[in-house]
Amino acid sequence: MADSTHSAHPQDLFDRLLAIVAGIDEGEQREALQQQLEALQRTLAVSSDRSRRLYEASQAIGLAADAAEVGRALMDFIATCDVDVGRLFLFRAGPSGEPVEIEVREGWRRDGEAFRIPYGTLLPMADYPLRQVMQPDRVFICPDVETDPWLNETTRTTMTASGLKSFLIIPMTVERRWLGGILAGRSVPSTYKEGLIYALWTLAGQAAATLENRQLLADFQGTAEQMVLLNQILQTATTTLDLQEALDAIARQTARALNRMCGIFLLEEDGEHLRVGCVWGPDGHAHTPEGALVFPIAENPGMEAVVRERKTQVFGQVQARAQGIARHLAQLFQVEAAVYAPLLARDQVVGVLGVAASVEHPPFTPDQIGTISTIARQVGIVVQNTRLFQETQAALEETDLLLETSQALALALTPQEVADALAERLMATGIDRCSVVFCDTYDEEGLPQWAEVMAIGDVKPEKRELGLHYRYTVETYPIVQWLIRTRQALVVTDVRTDPRLTEEERAYMENVGGIAFVIIPLVRRGRVLGYIFAEHSHPYVFDERELSLYQAMADQAAVTLANIRLFERVQQGWRETQALYQLSRSLVTASSLQELLDHAARLAIEAGASAASLYLFDLNEAEQPEWGILAAHWQREGEPPFPVG
Incomplete structure (x- = not known):
């Protein structure tokens, strides 16, 4: 039965669960559960549809052959959004490199009417000072055209004539250099949701990179080998969403085409370390060191400068200038000079592309440096797309897990069944161990005095009984007292060094194998009903996505547990009343x-x-x-x- 349930279509699961909820006698409980399930169903459908449309638009932009195809792909996506007008515009630069004209490009209107400003029109930049207040890394939002102080009369008149009462402009930039922007607006004053802004921002970054790539490809028409290389890399970037596969393919193709060592290094979240993604040689073989090799970015002054200044640079005497692991790598691959190019995703540096030269290699030519810079921009797009895909997949998996949790909790009839179902779903998040603890015996302030471990999950079967049904007073552990009084989650990344833990608490966690953990309270109507432990057997930093997921599961469990306890109290009262009634009759006779x-x-x-x-x-x-x-x-x-x- 379990296998068929997990393989069923999500809608079938919703229908079955709604049927179960419909059979519950308590009206308030049934209505609350129905509302939760319907909200989950809407969230899953909207998230899946938005991710699919964004992915399709991203693919279309990546495969676009020219600016017109990029514009049509953008307008096709905007037509599915909650806006009335969309328009693409590009900047034309003057001799100084600064934009001097606005080229009006593809557009879309929900009402189907023609634009007052036709396709291909060139507008003087001086007449539209809005560009002066826009930033390359920020979205410009105008909630009301009539009252916005940043608009001059020319801009206000143009927007009003286009039927816009509010709009936003997403900048299209490459290395902080303006290429244009995407305008989306509505016929009424309004604000704009973060989801729409994020989607357009993502597509704007990819569109800018695609336009830049197409322009650079045109500039390299005379270099056939470089053209072949860039086309191969473009195909790689648009045909896979596996990050390691894409990085290996791009580095291998680059190393062969340039006949030099090529490595890709990804920036860690702390912004101070680089991780070796891959290293390939011109012989077509991988030379990537085993394991997740990470080194401080300061050990390689060249890479540090590229990350800081965000532009491609050539460096000599690499071995002499590097330190630590970076020097070891330079010596291992006999690197004397290198071109380092920043990997940019949504205008943020996410890594470095390095192409190395030994003493036998001739100096890098300007065309080679330009090609490396172009490849680096494409790698940045790959990183952005794969991370977007991974985030979308993670969101869908979390939604599925919450749906399964809700289904299992809805079928639970006792507190023990609630604890068992919750522990099983917690282990599905990838942790090493979990505990579900329920509280009882409340004082006059409504604070629990006792707690009992009701269920345990562990990747090691022999440890699943360790601590099970351990009952203790709340005052035994100060962190539990703090949790109950504050009703807030507690996160510990390493029990061995966290000063908030007592020696007894530290010893208990180490005994059960928990080195990093988070405790989430189960709160219902201001009362702490219990709490859950999610643990790792090694130092670990929980991210916001994980904490939000654990909180959502705890909230679901708290509602179910409160309802079961209420039902048990009602049943107990009924049984006592029946017993007293029967006793009174017996005593009389x-x-x-x-x-x-x-x-x-x-x-x-x-x-x-x-x-x-x-x-x-x-x-x-x-x-x-x-x-x-x-x-x-x-x-x-x-x-x-x-x-x-």
Whole structure:
């Protein structure tokens, strides 16, 4: 049954789950669950459709042969967005390299009417000072054309004549050099969502790189080998979304074409280290060092300068100037001179492309340096596209996991089933160990006093029982007290060095194998119902995406656990009421003291009591008990300690 459920279509899963929810008697619970499921379904559908359209547009731009095809691909994507008008415009530079004219290019209007400014029109840049307030790394947003102080009358009149009441302009730049921009607007004053801005920004960066590549390809018409190389790299960049596969192919093709060693180095998140992505030789063989080789960028002054200044440069005496691992690599590959070019993705440096020369090689020619710079820009696009694809895939996988979690929790009938389902889904996120802890026994402030480990997941089966059903007071561990009082997540990247942990807490985590962990509280209506541990067996930095996923799973579990506990309290109250009713009837009909005792103690006897006694008291004149008489007695085994009477 589990296999068929996981292989079913997501819509089938929603339909089955909605059918289950429809059978729940409690109206508020059923309605809340239905709303959560419907919201998840809408989110999954919108995310999947947006990612697909963005990927298709990205492919079309990457395969575009000229500016017209780039423009049509952009307009096709804009037509699917929540805007009324889209327009591409390119800048024409003067002798100084600064834009002097605006070339109006492809456009789209939702109402289908013709543009007042036709395709191909050249507008003097001086008449549109909006360019002066725009930044190459920022989106310009005008929420209201009539009141925006940044617009001059010429711009305001042009936008109004085009039917625009609000608009945004996405810059198209290459290494902070303006190529043009993408305009998208609406016929009413409005703001614009981050999703639309991010999508257009992504496509603008790729469109700029594609236009730049096409221009550079045209400039290299006289160099057939370089043309072949660039075409091969363009094909590689648009036919795979596997980053390592693309990097290997590009470095191998570049090394063969230029007859020199070629390496690609990716910048780590801290911006201070480079990781060796791949190294290929002109013989067509990979020379990439084994393992994830990372070195400080400061060890290679040439690469450090390229990352800082964001432009391609040639460096000599590489071995003498490098240090540490960078010097070892330079000596290993006999590098005397090198061309380093920055890899740019969305105008951010993400790495360095290096082409090395030994003493036997002639100096680099200007054409070779230009080719290397072009290849580096294409590698930047590859990095951007693969990361975008990976982010989209991760988002879809997280949505699927949340859907599965919601489905499993909806079927849980007891707190233990909730804990087991949650632990199983937590392990699916790639952690090494997890614990699900539920709290009980609340004080007057509503704070829990006790906690119990209800479920454990571990990549090592022999450790899944370690600590299971361990029950402890909350005050035993200060970090748990802090978690309960603040109701905030606690992240520890290394228990061995984190000063917030006590020695007892540190020892406990190391004993179960948790070196890095995050604790997320299960909170419902201000009350902490429990918490979850997600652990790694090595130092680890949790990113925002992971923390958001754990929080969403904790929130789902908190709702389900609160509902089950409420249902259990209602059932317990009903059972107690029934028992009292039955007892009252039995007591009324009792014909002897022994029968009265049998009825009164029945529940205790059924629960395992070994003896029961009924005493009657004689009262004195002050109405206080003076004598006690053993009126009736029951004992499971042996003789009573006192005779009846």
